[in-house]
Amino acid sequence: MAVGVWTLVEKSGYLSVLASSTFAASAYILIFAGALVVVTGFLGFGAIIREQKSCLSTYFCLLLVIFLVELVAGVLAHVYYQRLSDELKQHLNRTLTENYGQPRAMEITASVDRLQQDFKCCGSNSSADWQHSTYILSQEAEGRRVPDSCCKTVVTRCGQRIHPSNIYKVEGGCITKLEQFLADHLLLMGAVGIGVACLQVSCVGDQDRGCVEALGSPHLLTEISGPLHTHSPPLPYLSSLPFPLQPRMNHKVSLFPREH
Structure with missing residues (x-):
């Protein structure tokens, strides 16, 4: 759990x-x-x-x-x-290019931003993946070439500059990082x-x-059959047995054959 x-x-x-x-x-x-x-x-x-x-x-x-x-x-x-x-290679790049920054996919946008910041990566395979993003090509991007979450130090519109000193350049991109994380x-x-x-x-x-x-403890046996005491009088239907009954203190009944 x-x-x-x-x-x-x-x-x-x-x-x-x-x-x-x-x-x-x-x-x-x-x-x-x-x-x-x-x-x-x-x-x-x-x-x-x-x-x-x-x-x-x-x-x-x-x-x-x-x-x-x-x-x-x-x-x-x-x-x-x-x-x-295979799933990450097919799905993650499509998510970044088609869903990121869209009003109907704010949860995905937040997830991608957190993913890039936590793993210090940019794009599914590289930062070049953002060139075809619907968000980057829209007016909402305000001239950004990558999202601000790609930046090593996140400030407003820092994604306008894609120099390696400004954004994360990780070989294999976020796919490699996320795949290793999920696999573990x-x-x-x-x-x-x-x-x-x-x-x-x-x-x-x-x-x-x-x-x-x-x-099978003595207490449960006692509840079922009643206690056996050494001083109890012999039961009539037991007197005809060919061997005597000797009750023990642990409430178990032992059978001993009569010696001849």
């Missing part, structure tokens, strides 16, 4: 420049799985304390759901990682999702045995 929350809160500014919502979906799924883990943990703890088999059945069903959810998040992150490079986070989310899911599978068996032992 922490990985998903961190990804969305700290890095959500770049999500609007992506063509696919898979990156955000993987983070949301991890958050959901983490919240479900918290609820399931309380349920399992209460079930063991109260020794209720029905609650334990629900607990193990929820564990299965969590396993599947985390596995899905991990697989989604891994699949998106495989096609990340996708690998982390995939590893967390699949790793925790596999860990749960290995732990379910131990939890199952522990819960069964808890449900």
Whole structure:
């Protein structure tokens, strides 16, 4: 859950420049799985304390759901990682040239500005990509050749001057930077999702045995069959057995054959 929350809160500014919502979906799924883990943990703890088999059945069903959810998040992150490079190359340049600076796409404009400032880059592949931008070719650009967010020191209309001393000139442009950033986070989310899911599978068996032992405790047996005391009078229907019953202090009944 922490990985998903961190990804969305700290890095959500770049999500609007992506063509696919898979990156955000993987983070949301991890958050959901983490919240479900918290609820399931309380349920399992209460079930063991109260020794209720029905609650334990629900607990193990929820564990299965969590396993599947985390596995899905991990697989989604891994699949998106495989096609990340192609998507960025096809979509990011189109976003910069067609959507940046448009009234209907202010969120994209803010994302691109933050992207270029955070990664110290300009354009999808280079600053030359802005030459064909709808925004740069419009009157709103006021003579800018690149957006002001390309500047090393952002001031009004600093994008009018594209000298390397004024704007970022990064080999590979923003695509290379963003691809590396997303790849690292996708690998982390995939590893967390699949790793925790596999860990749960290995732990379910131990939890199952522990819960069964808890449900088979002397207190629960006493509630079901009643306490056995050494000073209790023998029951009539037990007197005909060919061997005596010897109750122990732990409420378990031991059967010993009669010696001949």
